[in-house]
Amino acid sequence: MPVSRFQIDFINKKAKRGYQWGGKNDSFLLPIRNLEETEKVRYTTETFNHFLKLRKYYTDTDKLKLEGRKFCNKWGRFRYPENTPDELKIMGSVHFIESFIFDLSSTKIPSLNQIASEELNLKESGAPTWNFNDVMGTLSISFDWDEEGKKIIPTYHPLNLWEAIKLQLLLTGSDAHDDMIECLHYSTFGMKIGCLQYTKGRSDKKFCSDACRTAYSEKKRKSN
Numbered sequence: 422m423p424v425s426r427f428q429i430d431f432i433n434k435k436a437k438r439g440y441q442w443g444g445k446n447d448s449f450l451l452p453i454r455n456l457e458e459t460e461k462v463r464y465t466t467e468t469f470n471h472f473l474k475l476r477k478y479y480t481d482t483d484k485l486k487l488e489g490r491k492f493c494n495k496w497g498r499f500r501y502p503e504n505t506p507d508e509l510k511i512m513g514s515v516h517f518i519e520s521f522i523f524d525l526s527s528t529k530i531p532s533l534n535q536i537a538s539e540e541l542n543l544k545e546s547g548a549p550t551w552n553f554n555d556v557m558g559t560l561s562i563s564f565d566w567d568e569e570g571k572k573i574i575p576t577y578h579p580l581n582l583w584e585a586i587k588l589q590l591l592l593t594g595s596d597a598h599d600d601m602i603e604c605l606h607y608s609t610f611g612m613k614i615g616c617l618q619y620t621k622g623r624s625d626k627k628f629c630s631d632a633c634r635t636a637y638s639e640k641k642r643k644s645n
């Protein structure tokens with residue numbers, strides 16, 4: 422049968438200096454120093470893989486809040502619906518992904534009741550099937566150049582970050598490569614201008630850049 426390449430085109434906005442928990446029940450992510458969310462950040466497969474990593478903290482609310490905040494520092498908030506606490510949005514979506522992947526891997530019928538009014542049906546072969554519209558709503562698709570500028574391919578335009586993640590999960594599955602390394606300066610001292618927060622490389626790599634390595638040893642030396 423025909424197979425198609427596709428891409429997901431979404432740009433989120435985030436606060437330049439990141440977020441802190443606050444507001445009612447400490448459950449909203451508020452931009453540090455009340456900076457407006459003006460910095461643009463493009464959705465990539467790295468965003469998706471980072472979000473899948475939050476599954477690890479599924480049963481530990483404090484850890485999930487810490488790591489969820491870090492996720493939003495890097496990729497921005499889910500934003501929609503704006504009046505729902507960020508904590509609930511993060512918990513709800515991690516819960517959805519966790520149970521979806523668990524159900525798929527244990528060949529149960531994945532339950533979509535969190536996001537779709539209709540649950541999945543089974544085909545005659547026993548494989549799950551769903552009505553796309555129940556899960557995703559209306560989707561805007563155009564034909565755009567791929568990242569290398571070589572080919573024009575179907576391009577989906579989600580309305581928000583959660584829709585982008587959900588779409589990628591439903592269309593590509595969850596085979597994430599867990600090769601993300603958190604910059605040690607970031608995990609120790611928090612956001613810093615120029616720090617990428619996460620990096621890739623050999624498993625013993627500790628910093629996103631030489632600048633972070635230098636700043637880290639500088640701060641460690643001063644605190645000793």
Ligand SMILES: [Zn+2]
Nearest residue numbers: 604616629633
């Ligand atoms: Zn760094």
